[in-house]
Amino acid sequence: DAGVTQSPTHLIKTRGQQVTLRCSPKSGHDTVSWYQQALGQGPQFIFQYYEEEERQRGNFPDRFSGHQFPNYSSELNVNALLLGDSALYLCASSLGPIAGPSTDTQYFGPGTRLTVL
Amino acid sequence: AQSVTQPDIHITVSEGASLELRCNYSYGATPYLFWYVQSPGQGLQLLLKYFSGDTLVQGIKGFEAEFKRSQSSFNLRKPSVHWSDAAEYFCAVGTSNNAGNMLTFGGGTRLMVKP
Numbered sequence: 750d751a752g753v754t755q756s757p758t759h760l761i762k763t764r765g766q767q768v769t770l771r772c773s774p775k776s777g778h779d780t781v782s783w784y785q786q787a788l789g790q791g792p793q794f795i796f797q798y799y800e801e802e803e804r805q806r807g808n809f810p811d812r813f814s815g816h817q818f819p820n821y822s823s824e825l826n827v828n829a830l831l832l833g834d835s836a837l838y839l840c841a842s843s844l845g846p847i848a849g850p851s852t853d854t855q856y857f858g859p860g861t862r863l864t865v866l
Numbered sequence: 867a868q869s870v871t872q873p874d875i876h877i878t879v880s881e882g883a884s885l886e887l888r889c890n891y892s893y894g895a896t897p898y899l900f901w902y903v904q905s906p907g908q909g910l911q912l913l914l915k916y917f918s919g920d921t922l923v924q925g926i927k928g929f930e931a932e933f934k935r936s937q938s939s940f941n942l943r944k945p946s947v948h949w950s951d952a953a954e955y956f957c958a959v960g961t962s963n964n965a966g967n968m969l970t971f972g973g974g975t976r977l978m979v980k981p
Contacts, residue, residue, distance in 0.1 A: 753909075782968070782969075784969075784971075789974075790973060790974070791870075791956050791958075791971030791972050791973050791974050792910070792956070792969075792971050793971070794968050794969060794970065797968060805968050807968070839909055839910065841910075841969075843967060853960075853967045854900075854912060854915060854967075855912075855960075855967060855969060856912065857902070857909040857910040857911070858909050859908055859909040860908075860909050862907075
């Protein structure tokens, strides 16, 4: 049973560029959440996708956008990259709101390390 | 809004010694609480979770945590630490509603284990 997978593993971009990160959820999961983890900090919630719609959003600017596909995989897009966007981007999958709180546990992928120069 | 505080940024313990990592949360409703562990360059692995019921929760790798509502705490414990436990530990509170579960994390505690 494959867990959450993310690609690429590492990415280097320059300021002003755009980047797309990809995530495939754990088998049986239909909800994908994205988190940003700056160096030395805890992860911060960016947004969550369920049924191909953004359901919740954290305190991130519109430069951060996403998409969920019919097979439940997801993309995170960041436009007009800033130096401060350098971070580990984590994807987590879960059973979603239908599961209820006792089983709606998020499982994380290994992350994509983004460096903005 | 919910928040999580992990007061200890770094902790060093000797192998075989007991461990307690502190976590305090702020949330207006019944909290859903989690502990995750992160090894260098890796993603997060779930150690244990609390939703309701018994306030002492058992997890993987011999870890346990106790929910104390009166102290707004969810401290993680292990009776005997192994060298492989060296990692970063994150406490999180989850808000679960019709829109799903969003996690708010603390800043983490880095655990170092002395031989």
